[in-house]
Amino acid sequence: MDPKKIIELVEAALAADYPRVRKAANAIARVMGDDGQEEGATALRSLLRKKGVPLRASGHMEQLPVDVKSRLPLVEEQEWPVTPIFINEPAHMAIADFVSDAQNLEEFSRNGIASRLAIMLSGPPGTGKSLLAGHIASQLNRPLYVVRLDSLISSLLGDTAKNVRAVFDFIPTKNAVLFLDEIDAVAKFRDDRQELGELKRVVNTVIQGLDSLDDSAVVVAATNHSQLLDPAIWRRFPYQLEIGLPNETVREALWNYFLFGDKDPEGVSKILAVISPNLTGADIERISLAARRRMLLNKNELHLGEVTTAIINARTSEGHTGERRRQGALDNKEMARHLQQHGLNAPQIAKLLGVSRQWSLRLLNEADNG
Ligand SMILES: Nc1ncnc2c1ncn2[C@@H]1O[C@H](COP(=O)(O)OP(=O)(O)OP(=O)(O)O)[C@@H](O)[C@H]1O
Ligand SMILES: [Mg+2]
Known part of the structure; x- marks a missing residue:
């Protein structure tokens, strides 16, 4: 490491010139990275990101x-x-x-x-x-x-x-x-x-x-x-x-990040993206964090049914679907009908509601018959 880089950093720090501190520290991180000290470089960079x-x-x-x-x-x-x-x-x-x-x-x-x-x-x-x-x-x-x-x-x-x-x-x-x-x-x-x-x-x-x-x-x-x-x-x-509302691809990424910490194993994010067309990133973050808080208290079980209810409620409360505002929990039949309106098929609905495929087919039949 060139000592000049360290001297520059110390000088900038003593002058409380933060943009210069950042620049000098970034230069050091780059050298560290080039020298194969990846860990140090990453730690330095994340420090620079945090301390603003x-x-x-x-x-x-x-x-x-x-x-x-x-x-x-x-x-x-x-x-x-x-x-x-x-x-x-x-x-x-x-x-x-x-x-x-x-x-x-x-x-x-x-x-x-x-x-x-x-x-x-x-x-x-x-x-x-x-x-x-x-x-x-x-x-x-x-x-x-x-x-x-x-x-x-x-x-x-x-x-x-x-x-x-x-x-x-x-x-x-x-x-x-x-x-x-x-x-x-x-x-x-x-x-x-x-x-x-x-x-x-x-x-x-x-x-x-x-x-x-x-x-x-x-x-x-x-x-x-x-x-x-x-x-x-x-x-x-x-x-x-x-910056408009997020499109389906972006919503999928948002669900995956906020609800699953980037680890959605089963393509659930994709389905959630389909049924959340009017939600913003902030909405998706709010619903996801609420679900994860409950999950932590509930033996690590994620209730997709609750997430689905929250999505449907968020949308109806803004009047997007033209229905009256409703706050209570929806029953599975109502949810199945909503989800079907989004073009989801029985297996997808079963996945979201945590029921078997047969059940979801039956729910859809019942919903069809009122
Ligand atoms: N496109 C997005 N990507 C990732 N996270 C998002 C996105 N949109 C919103 N969020 C989440 O929601 C939070 C609030 O968003 P942010 O404050 O940036 O929105 P905004 O457009 O500035 O809203 P406002 O007009 O109310 O100020 C963000 O800090 C982030 O956690
Ligand atoms: Mg803002």
């Missing part, structure tokens, strides 16, 4: 911009996520393009074809937008600074503009990914009737802030009210990605 929030603990609070009145930080450095992201293939490709464009920025600049590195993620709640922002930061090997714009609109709108400015003054020195979560909170239509003048000032401050960043700044924004966003804000985001 030491700023406050290290007493470097004064570095973070704070709210004019409350003195609370306006920006938070967040850890890189541990949960993998599962998204539809086109979204996956769009993110890969964005990351690759960011990595090749210098070359693009030399040729005069660089673009502003700002991506807008839109889509329903719980589809993984915030998670994705973390993955973009980790792929770019940059710290993730999160600004929750709704918390930044604090007391007086006049102070809000000051807060927005403080955030954009802070970011350029950080070689970071700036994540503007819930950007619609300030970026609502400028002709919103209430508080018209003030709000307009805030939106303009955000726009000025975005324009003030240099080319190498990476900005990710997220919204689940894309229609509320001012067109002038949209224009600042050359990369735009709509």
